[in-house]
Amino acid sequence: MSDAAQMERVPAIDRPGDALAKALGNVLDRFPALAVAVSGGVDSMTLATFAHRRGMPVTVIHAVSPAVPAEATARVRRLAAVEGWDLLVTGTGEFDDPRYRDNPANRCYFCKTNLYDRIAGLTERPIASGANLDDLGDYRPGLIAAAERKVVHPMVEAGMTKRDVRALARSLGLTDIAEMPAQPCLASRVETGIAIDAGDLAFVEKVETRLAALAPGGTLRCRITHEGVVVELGEAEMAFSAAVEAIAARLCTEAGRVYAGTRAYRRGAMFVRT
The missing domain is CATH 3.40.109 (NADH Oxidase)
Incomplete structure (x- = not known):
C-alpha cells in the first residue's frame, strides 16, 4: 500500500469521537515500531491492521504449528497480501518441549514461552499481543509468560473489550474478521x-x-x-x-x-x- 493510501485511511480509523480508537492510537504512539504476534484471530489481526494503517513500522509475525489451523495461516497470508504487511511466518518449537506436550493446567505458559522466545530471536522490536480486557478474566498462564518477556498489550491498555475489538474491525472494513467466532488453538x-x-x-x-x-x-x-x-x-x-x-x-x-x-x-x- 502506498504512503498516500495509508494517509487517506488514517482518518477513518481515528475519527473524532471514537474514544477507543483514539486511546489505542495513543498507546501505539509510545512505540517507534512494533512486532505484532498474529494468530489469525480477530484481536491480533485487528491490532496489526490498525497499527500498520497508522503508518508506524510494524513487523507481523505468525507462528505455525500443529496447533494452528491451516485456515488461520491462510487467513493471515491473505490479509498480509491485501494490507502490504511485513510478514514473517515461523515455527514455534513448542512440540519439542515435553512440558507443553504433557498438557498440564498451565500448558499455555509453555506455549507462549516458546512463541515469544522465538519472536524475540527474530526482531529487536517490542512484541505486542492482541489481548483485550476480557482475556484478563480467565486463567491465562500465557499472560505470565508474556509479562516475563515484557510483551505489551495495547488493546488492554486502551481499555478495549472483545466487543470493542470487533467494532474496531468493522470500522476498518474487516467485516468478515469482525464476525468470526472465537478461534482458540x-x-x-x-x-x-x-x-x-x-x-x-x-x-x-x-x-x-x-x-x-x-x-x-x-x-x-x-x-x-x-x-x-x-x-x-x-x-x-x-x-x-x-x-x-x-x-x-x-x-x-x-x-x-x-x-x-x-x-x-x-x-x-x-x-x-x-
Whole structure:
C-alpha cells in the first residue's frame, strides 16, 4: 500500500469521537515500531491492521504449528497480501518441549514461552499481543509468560473489550474478521492431562472443518476427552445435532476412535485445574 493510501485511511480509523480508537492510537504512539504476534484471530489481526494503517513500522509475525489451523495461516497470508504487511511466518518449537506436550493446567505458559522466545530471536522490536480486557478474566498462564518477556498489550491498555475489538474491525472494513467466532488453538480441544499429539490435533481440525459446512460461523468444538471424542454445540447449532452426530460418529469410526456423543458448548471445557 502506498504512503498516500495509508494517509487517506488514517482518518477513518481515528475519527473524532471514537474514544477507543483514539486511546489505542495513543498507546501505539509510545512505540517507534512494533512486532505484532498474529494468530489469525480477530484481536491480533485487528491490532496489526490498525497499527500498520497508522503508518508506524510494524513487523507481523505468525507462528505455525500443529496447533494452528491451516485456515488461520491462510487467513493471515491473505490479509498480509491485501494490507502490504511485513510478514514473517515461523515455527514455534513448542512440540519439542515435553512440558507443553504433557498438557498440564498451565500448558499455555509453555506455549507462549516458546512463541515469544522465538519472536524475540527474530526482531529487536517490542512484541505486542492482541489481548483485550476480557482475556484478563480467565486463567491465562500465557499472560505470565508474556509479562516475563515484557510483551505489551495495547488493546488492554486502551481499555478495549472483545466487543470493542470487533467494532474496531468493522470500522476498518474487516467485516468478515469482525464476525468470526472465537478461534482458540487446536490444543485447547484436548482435556488437561491428555498428552498433546499432532495426530489428535489433525483429527480435531478435520472434524471441525467437516462440521463447519452445517453451520458456517457457528459454535462447534471437537473435544478429545478421557471418555472419547465429544462434539460441543452452541445453542443455535443444536438444531443440527442429528447431522453432527452422524458425521462425527462416522469420522471417529474411520479413525478408530471412540465417539462419546454431543453436548452443549462450554468455554474452557477441556481445562481441568488441579
